[in-house]
Amino acid sequence: MNSRSTQLKAIDRLLTIMEELREQCPWDKKQTLQTLRHLTIEETYELGDAILDNNLEEVKKELGDLLLHIVFYAKIGSETNDFDIADVANEICDKLIHRHPHIYGDVKVEDEEEVKRNWEKLKLKEGKKSVLEGVPKSLPALVKASRIQDKVAGVGFDWEEPQQVFEKVQEELAELQEEVNDANQDKIEAEFGDVLFSMINYARFLKVNPEDALERTNKKFIKRFQYLETKAKEMGKSLQDMTLAEMDVFWNQAKKEN
Template identity: 40%
Template sequence: MSNTYTIDDLTYLMSRLRDPKHGCPWDLKQSFASIVPHTLEEAYEVADAIERQDWTHLNDELGDLLFQVIFYAQLGHETERFDFSTIVSNLVTKLVRRHPHVFPDGTLHSPPAERALTDDEIKQNWETIKQQERDGKEARGESRVLDDIPQALPGLTRAVKLQKRASQVGFDWNDAELVLDKIEEELAELREAIQSGNQAAVADEMGDVIFAQVNLARHLGVHPEEAVRGTNQKFERRFGFVEDQVRASGKAWSDFSLGQLDQFWDQAKALGL
């Protein structure tokens, strides 16, 4: 029978991997910065397993993601900045503070609240508490409005967070139609940049168009990152159908015109792919 290990075993394993004399050479070479790409990759693999409802592999992927936290904790311990216990303690403290509807007296083992809050009340409380935390940092000269939005987030996700944060201080459109007008304005500027032949200007204006489209998605209650991921999957399905038709014909891709390939694409759409 295989052993059932605990979180303590995992932290011990990590310390062994980083042992200066007998540890793993690869693990010993790593730093906070060098393992960031692995952390991002593991997070995406978790999301991918969930989207595919691959629960068996999700178990493994969550373990890989947890290992990233353990790795950072070990590095923090070695540099005397923090360790796994302080990570856990700070997390529990923050979550108790941000959930007064669950922990009304502000302690982990406080009795339940007398009245259950609505989703809107919970959301409002959450935003109020987070704003209080930011206000405290700002009062100490430690924070600005758009601070603590991670640079490493995917571009669309970070755009949403930037826009939401700015919205909290009143810097936002109040009508989706106005955002559509802004998109038209940005498209016109993109056309001018394209005509100018200035590639730097094209890239800049293209970014503005995408940012405005993210803003529209936010106003319509659509998360752009999720929408694009869904469209990516749809494209894969339909392109896979086109590829199947090309293969079944026994011909090469170059034997088909774009119009003929588009006909296969339309067939895929008609089939609901």
């Protein structure tokens, strides 16, 4: 691994390049915080894909893309005298020191869970009115549900045992089935949401990241379906012309390979 001085030189090089691009490149000159926003979200998802694929070379590249965005935002902030990269770095350093009194102070903690509880208490002392205040409104619903549950658990609002959560899942499934039987679409949607919320909560108790688990299944399904498409093409058939029984044969083959 590179030395600290080499790492700092690389960051300094990136800052210099960013300054040059902002001054000389027509595209880079035009960018604002608002125009970069959707690109940053896209880069974050690309990093997530690389992590799920365990492709460390791609992880390195995508981290570089995200680092560029951070430097880009800081450069724009410096042009309006609102903040620069030093302000950004010092802000997070100060926050980390303040929120880790068990490292930088005299607080004693027993385990990871106590660290999380202290973290939420400190955030409330900083002036936040709700432990849920920091959950971004624009998060995808599945990720948002997971973050909500993490945060309320941090202040003790939680189940005690996984079995209790599983029983809640079963209870919500039964309530969903009742509404399905009554054919009330609005209530079906509400109960379906409750089922998903309880399943995400159960995932937390099983130490499973629900977003990662679902994306893993998405990738698996894509591979199997594309195998099915390939086999149909080899037979000179389209999927529309095949019976479910024929498709099932290739689907089972795909399951063995993927």
